[in-house]
Amino acid sequence: MTRYAMVLDLTTCTGCRACQAACALENQTPYWAEIMRTHVEDVTRGEFPQTERAFLPRLCNQCENPACLDACPTGATYQTADGIVMVNQEKCIDCKYCMTACPYDARYEYNDADRAQAQVVFAQAPAKTFVDKCTFCAQRLKLGQEPACVATCLAGARIFGDLDDPKSQVAQLVATGKAQPLAPEAGTKPKVFYIGLGALAANGLPVEIASASLTSAWQNEKLVGSVALGATIVGAAGVFAYARRNAQKHFAQVAIEMQAPPVEKSAEEKEK
Ligand code: SF4
Ligand code: SF4
Ligand code: SF4
Secondary structure, three states: OOOEEEEEEOOOOOOOOHHHHHHHHHHOOOHHHOOOOOEEEEEEEEEOOEEEEEEEEEOOOOOOOOHHHHHOOOOOEEEOOOOOEEEOOOOOOOOOHHHHHOOOOOOEEEOHHHHHHHHHHHOOOOOOOEEEOOOOOHHHHOOOOOOHHHHHOOOOOEEEEEOOOOOOHHHHHHHOOOOEEOOHHHOOOOOEEEEOHHHHHHOOOOOOOOOOOHHHHHHHHHHHHHHHHHHHHHHHHHHHHHHHHHHHHHHHHHHHHHHOOOOOOOHHHHHO
16 A cells, blocks of 8 residues: 655755745645745754754655544544545634644644635635645645655655655665654654754754744744845845955055155165
8 A cells, every 4th residue: 555755855955945936836825924835944053153054844744643633523634545634625614623733733724815815826716714734745646746845856855755665765764764753752653754853953953843833933934034134145245345345455555556656775785
């Protein structure tokens, strides 16, 4: 039987976020509210200029024992035979129990404002508010295609395949212990695994996920992005100002040397 899974290689992820853009377009998520089914967290430590930075892609872990499914009172959340956790929009009553239950904060609400905006942006919108999540792009899998984020990742940081196929790369990475799940103590048996998670934690970079909501994580990411952009602009301005100052000093020195009268030779030198 097929059991779809994904491995994320933190040693090759460049933080380019092409996966986020691909996800937003493929699944028509409310990206105007910074919501994609997958997002890439900026994990930083230290203070400028002594900082370390890493990127942690996040998405629904397609858990084998999904807490969201247990919490759903209507049966809107269900699991397919190949292990993908899905949401039936029609059955969803937007109670948000699943959002509370998910230890990975991997769900989001498609609210009325988002529906209105979706109509403008995509010329179509969900019929009512509901809670949504990543499905490993189930619509693409049916066509024999990889999830959009995997197909878009030029760094090869996203590896997708069947855990029950011992020849698949994901099965081998998981079997050898090279790829590890995030926060397995949550007990939901995630099927998203990471290469390099241990190194991230060993370096003191935070990888806790339980407390932060996905929304606040996105907001933090936005904040970090703004700070990083600001720092880049300030840094670039500083480098430019420094270079300009040095250039001015250099040219001033050249000008002084060019304008300076010839040095009068001493009587001793003249005799020579
Ligand atoms: Fe990382 Fe790949 Fe996403 Fe870029 S597209 S942020 S390399 S996972
Ligand atoms: Fe459900 Fe959360 Fe697991 Fe996804 S990560 S299957 S939303 S419990
Ligand atoms: Fe189920 Fe929808 Fe309620 Fe989530 S919001 S628990 S999917 S009915």
